[in-house]
Amino acid sequence: xxxxxxxRSPDVQIYRPQLTSVLSITxxxxxxxxxxxxxxxxxxxxxxxxxxxxxAVLESFLGSxxxxxxxxxxxxxxxxxxxxxxxxxxxxxxxxxxxxxxYLSGWCVVAxxxxxxxxxxxxxxxxxx
Amino acid sequence: MSEWKRGDPxxxxxxxxxxxxxxxxxxxxxxxAGASHWWLQRATAVALIPLLMWFLAALVSHARAGHAELxxxxxxxxxxxxxxxxxxxxxxxxxxxxxxxxxxxxxxxRIRFAVTAAIHGISYALMTAGIFAVLLIALR
Numbered sequence: 001x002x003x004x005x006x007x008r009s010p011d012v013q014i015y016r017p018q019l020t021s022v023l024s025i026t027x028x029x030x031x032x033x034x035x036x037x038x039x040x041x042x043x044x045x046x047x048x049x050x051x052x053x054x055x056a057v058l059e060s061f062l063g064s065x066x067x068x069x070x071x072x073x074x075x076x077x078x079x080x081x082x083x084x085x086x087x088x089x090x091x092x093x094x095x096x097x098x099x100x101x102x103y104l105s106g107w108c109v110v111a112x113x114x115x116x117x118x119x120x121x122x123x124x125x126x127x128x129x
Numbered sequence: 130m131s132e133w134k135r136g137d138p139x140x141x142x143x144x145x146x147x148x149x150x151x152x153x154x155x156x157x158x159x160x161x162a163g164a165s166h167w168w169l170q171r172a173t174a175v176a177l178i179p180l181l182m183w184f185l186a187a188l189v190s191h192a193r194a195g196h197a198e199l200x201x202x203x204x205x206x207x208x209x210x211x212x213x214x215x216x217x218x219x220x221x222x223x224x225x226x227x228x229x230x231x232x233x234x235x236x237x238x239r240i241r242f243a244v245t246a247a248i249h250g251i252s253y254a255l256m257t258a259g260i261f262a263v264l265l266i267a268l269r
Binding site: 052085123 | 171174175177178181185189190193196197199200203212216219220223226227230255256258259262263265266
């Protein structure tokens with residue numbers, strides 16, 4: 001064994017949250033949440049195959065408050081992960097990697113994903129009426 | 130010996146240890162597969178941008194249409210092909226992403242091996258089930 005333990009990275013609790021770190025972990029969290037959404041997508045396809053009666057049960061579930069919360073959270077997670085993913089691809093291509101641009105694009109991602117989520121649900125709810 | 134039985138590479142490199150050079154080095158360097166992981170993650174990410182925009186637009190306009198109209202929409206060749214492409218890109222992307230999450234947070238070798246295997250196995254199973262469901266609708 002070494003005589004003393006190797007230095008470790010400071011604990012997360014010590015750091016002051018910054019936009020960059022919060023958006024980074026949100027990207028990962030939204031990705032994991034969307035993976036569950038992908039399971040739901042496959043379940044949705046299987047229920048469509050199963051027929052109209054099964055689909056009616058699904059529709060009533062999606063209309064309930066828990067179904068609506070799930071759909072809304074997946075919409076927001078998807079738009080966020082999509083927008084921030086584009087930001088990541090831009091970085092990979094060596095665009096926007098200065099501190100100013102990183103903060104600017106970060107706030108843009110937040111604004112655009114909230115805006116698109118609102119727009120999507122406004123259209124969806126209007127179509128039902 | 131398989132990778133997951135070998136233990137933490139850093140623990141094998143004790144000063145004064147009697148491990149051979151090969152035993153010390155295996156598992157530490159590039160597995161020569163990291164670049165393909167990185168590229169497939171990016172390629173599927175870029176593919177998902179138009180596929181998801183199409184899917185969201187279609188979902189908003191068809192979700193409240195009822196079962197019969199939904200089946201008719203999914204049965205269209207263009208829809209079926211795009212849905213299968215979406216499933217492939219999505220499950221490849223999430224399989225690679227979840228693998229990295231497991232690598233970052235699961236420290237016990239054997240558990241990480243099991244979790245990673247489950248991620249890849251379940252992803253391929255769900256992707257195949259989804260594709261099969263689309264084909265059933267499209268070819269019925």
